[in-house]
Amino acid sequence: MRSLSLIAAIALVGSTVSAAPRQVNKTTNNNNGVLHSINMAYVDGQYILPINVGTPGQGPINVILDTGSDLSWVPGPGACEDCISEYKPCASSTAVKDGDEPVFVDYGDGQCVTVDKYKDVLSLHGADDLKFQSFPVGAASAIAGFEPGSTVGYFGLGNPDALDAIRCAVQIEADVSGGKKKRQVNNGSGDIGSRRRPPRRGHRISERWDDVESAVLTIGIDHTAYRGDLYYFNLPASEADCENRSIFWRTALTSVSLKDEHTCKLLSQSYAKFATGTRAISGPPVHTDMLHAKFDASYNPSENRYEFQCSKLDSIPELEFRFENYQINLPAKVWTAQVDPSDTSRTCKCYTHIQRASDESKEWTLGTIVLDEFYQAWEQSTLRVGLGYLVDGSDNGATITNIQ
Numbered sequence: 001m002r003s004l005s006l007i008a009a010i011a012l013v014g015s016t017v018s019a020a021p022r023q024v025n026k027t028t029n030n031n032n033g034v035l036h037s038i039n040m041a042y043v044d045g046q047y048i049l050p051i052n053v054g055t056p057g058q059g060p061i062n063v064i065l066d067t068g069s070d071l072s073w074v075p076g077p078g079a080c081e082d083c084i085s086e087y088k089p090c091a092s093s094t095a096v097k098d099g100d101e102p103v104f105v106d107y108g109d110g111q112c113v114t115v116d117k118y119k120d121v122l123s124l125h126g127a128d129d130l131k132f133q134s135f136p137v138g139a140a141s142a143i144a145g146f147e148p149g150s151t152v153g154y155f156g157l158g159n160p161d162a163l164d165a166i167r168c169a170v171q172i173e174a175d176v177s178g179g180k181k182k183r184q185v186n187n188g189s190g191d192i193g194s195r196r197r198p199p200r201r202g203h204r205i206s207e208r209w210d211d212v213e214s215a216v217l218t219i220g221i222d223h224t225a226y227r228g229d230l231y232y233f234n235l236p237a238s239e240a241d242c243e244n245r246s247i248f249w250r251t252a253l254t255s256v257s258l259k260d261e262h263t264c265k266l267l268s269q270s271y272a273k274f275a276t277g278t279r280a281i282s283g284p285p286v287h288t289d290m291l292h293a294k295f296d297a298s299y300n301p302s303e304n305r306y307e308f309q310c311s312k313l314d315s316i317p318e319l320e321f322r323f324e325n326y327q328i329n330l331p332a333k334v335w336t337a338q339v340d341p342s343d344t345s346r347t348c349k350c351y352t353h354i355q356r357a358s359d360e361s362k363e364w365t366l367g368t369i370v371l372d373e374f375y376q377a378w379e380q381s382t383l384r385v386g387l388g389y390l391v392d393g394s395d396n397g398a399t400i401t402n403i404q
Contacts, residue, residue, distance in 0.1 A: 032220075032222050032223050032224040032225075033220045033221045033222060033223050034193075034218045034219070034220040034221075034222050035130075035170065035173070035174075035218075035219045035220045036124070036127040036130060036218065036219040036220075037216055037217070037218045037219075037222075038050075038124050038125075038126060038127060038216065038217040038218070039126075039214060039216060040065065040214060040215040040216060040217055041062070041213075041214060041215075042196055042197070042213040042214050042215040043151075043213070044279065045278070045279025045280075045367065045368045045369065045372075046064050046065075046151075046276070046277065046278075046279065046368065047064065047065040047194065047196075047215045047217070047276050047368075048062050048063070048064060048065075048151050049062070049063055049064070049065040049124070049155050049217060050062050050063075050124070050125035050126070051063055051074075051122060051123065051124055051125060051155060052122070052123045052124075052125055052128060053074060053087045053092070053120055053121070053122050053137055054087065054088075054089070054091065054092030054093075054094065054095060054120050054121060055092050055093045055094040055120075055121050056092075057121075057123060057128065058085075058086075058087050058088065058091065058092070059085060059125055060085070060125035061074045061075075061085040061086075061087065061153060062085070062151050062153070063151065063152075063153035063154055063155045064151055064153065064154050064155065064276075064277055065155050065157065065194070065217065065276050065277070066154045066155065066156055066157065066158070066275060066276055066277025066278075067157040067158060067194075067248070067249045067274055067275055067276045067277070067376075067378060068158055068249070068273050068274065068275025068276070068277050068278070068365060068367075069154055069156035069157075069158050069159075069275070069277055070156050070158040070159040070160075070162075070245075070246045070248070071103065071105060071115070071136075071138060071154065071156045071159070072122075072135070072136060072137045072138065072154055072155050072156040072159065072162060073113065073115045073137065073138035073139070073140050073153055073154055073156075074086065074087045074137065074138070074139065074140065074152075074153040075087065075139075075140050075143060075152055075153060076088070076089070076116065076138075076139030076140050076141050077139075079139075079140040079141055079142060079143045080140075080143045080146070080152065082148040082149060083143070083152055087137070087139050088139075089116075089118050089120070089139050092120055092121075094120050094121045094133075095118050095119075095120045096118060096119045096120070096134070097116075097117070097118055098117040098118050098119050098136060099117050102114050102115060102116050102117075102141065103115045103116075103117060103138065107145075108304075109145065109304065110144070110145035111144070111145035111146055112143075112144050112145060113140050113142065113143050113144070114140065114141050114142040114143075115138030115139065115140050115141070116138060116139050116140075116141055117136065117137075117138045118136075118137055118138065118139060119134040119135065119136055119137070120134075120135060120137055121133055121134075121135065122135035122137055122165075124217070127219070129173075130169050130170070130173055130219065131169055132162070132165040132166055132168075132169050133165060133168065133169065134161075134165055135161075135162055135165045136159055136161050136162055136165075140152075140153075154277065157192070157248070157249070157276075157378065158246045158248040158249060159246065159248070160246065160248065163190065163248065163380045166190045166192070166219075166380075167189065167190030167380060167381075168190075169190070170189070170190040170219060171190070189379070189380065189381035190219070190380060190381070191220065191221055191377065191378065191379045191380060191381055191382075192217065192218065192219060192220075192221075192377075192378040192380075193217070193218040193220065193221045193222050193225070193375065193376065193377050193378070194215065194216065194217050194218070194276065194376045194378070195215065195216060195222075195225055195374075195375045195376060195390060196213070196214075196215045196368070196371075196372040197213070197214045197215060197216060197392075198392050198393075198394075199212065199213050221377045221379070221386075222375075224391070225375050225390065225391055226374075226375035226388030226389055226390060226391060227388065227389045227390070227391055228388065228389060229388065230375070230377055230386035230387065230388040231325075231326050231386065231387050231388065231400045231402075232325075232379075232382075232384045232385070232386050233251040233274075233323055233324075233325075233326070233384060233385045233386075233387070234251060234252075234324070234383065234384050235247045235248065235249065235250060235251060235383045235384055235385070236250055236251070236252065236271065241269060241271070242269075242271050242363070243361065243362060243363065245363075247383070248378075248380075249273065249274045249275075249378060249385050250271050250272065250273045250274070250363075251271060251272055251274075251323055251324075251385065252269070252270075252271050252272075252323060252324050253266065253270045253271050253272040253321065253322070253323060253364055254266070254270075254322045254323060254324065255320075255321075255322040256283065256287060256291070256319075256320070256321055256322075256364065257291075257319075257320045257322075258291060258294055258316070258317040258318070258319060258320070259317035259318045259319075259320055259329070260320065261294075261317055262290070262291065262294045262317075264283075264287040264290060264291065266287070266362070267362050269362060270362040270363075270364070271362060271363060271364070272321065272323070272363070272364045272365070272366055273363055273364070273365045273366065274366055274370075274371060274376070274385055275365050275366065275367050276367070276368055276371060276376075277367075278365065278367040278368070279353060279367045279368050279369050280353050280354070280355045280365070280367045280369060281319075281335060281353055281354045281355070281364070281365065281366055281367060281369060281370060282354065282355040282356065282357040282364065282365040282367075283354070283356075283357055283363075283364040283365070284356075284357060284358070284359055284361060284362070284364075285356040285357070285359050286359065288306070288354055288355070288356050288357075289356075291319075291354070292306040292308070292352065292354070295308055295312050295315070295316050296308060296309070296312065297352065299356070300351075303351070304355055304356070305351045305352065305353075305355065306351060306352045306354060307339065307349050307350065307351045308349070308350055308351070308352075309347065309348075309349065309350070310338060310348045310349065310350040311346065313332055313333070313336060313350060316332035316336070317332070318330060318331050318332070319332070319334075319335055319354075321364075321366070322403065325402065325403065325404050326400050326401060326402055326403060327400070327401050327403050328370065328387075328398070328399070328400050329398065329399045329401070330370065330373070330398050331396060331397040331398070333396060333397075334369065334370075334373065334396050334397070334398055335352055335353045335354060335369055335370075336350050336351065336352050336353070337350065337351060337353070338350050338351075339351055353367075353369045370398075371387075373390075373393065373394065373396060373398035374387040374388060374389065374390060374393075374398070374400070375387065375388040375389070375390050387400060
């Protein structure tokens, strides 16, 4: 479910664990609202973020930026043989143990981790002067199921304490600057922006050029990166509204359908999670099964995906998510792909990026297959997520519509 990036692929954008990522681009343009800009690799639908942990800083350690998780962790001493970078809490003068019991997390597909929790200083590589104090981060003591040479670790942007640490660091830097940077970043709010960049030409492979993909994370919202206005999705009022999970970054969901023709009857207080840590869309099996039955797609348990005849692709309606104020529509070409791109036969198979999740949850996850179509504003200051049309976005036909 979470296929992870190979080091060779990350090297194409200069952000590997064996080579320092590109330096941060600092801007003094007060119009775009950005204090720091961090270049990220983009591999297999995931944003790869370089971080440093501890005092003195240990890193850079490449981790997956995951807005859908409240846990940040990196490999600890001896956690895995193939981990190139690791975090040693005993070597950090600012590391403080956060609880006595380790945390076990199962990511599915055989990927799991056991983590000892700490609070320590964390910074984004390239913006090392912006230090997040008492940032909740775990040192993994046991890691299983991750591919050799893959990026191992997560930066969980769904943790309120982590968001507070970011906000405080931005506030301090804004105050020290005498107000100039404070004006740039919404009065030092610590709001964050992210987006996928358009592919650019990279290395020549045989008779073709390999496209290099990347993404960017900004401290402050880059108002020059999107067209028109942002469409804002309010976060739940409390954790009770999202099954006692973190309210970051979730919002109420009223329906899921194939262009109004086949609507899932969602449970009361269903909600969606915006998650950069996965490429896929996922939802309760009773609903994902129903949607796929409408175009005769069958579930392949060995691949954890739904498959169908590619000949039916043109007849599949748009996938529609309805929220309190807006709806997002995605043409089938956005959330489907061919099993074997080289197969040109009339019987070739396709699959969807919609997966089964827990049948006990009211949660739908919208991964980067959705988020990559838009600019993303993660606004802790106003407790909402903003999505907007990218200035340099694709022509895939994904839309956001006001339904008030």
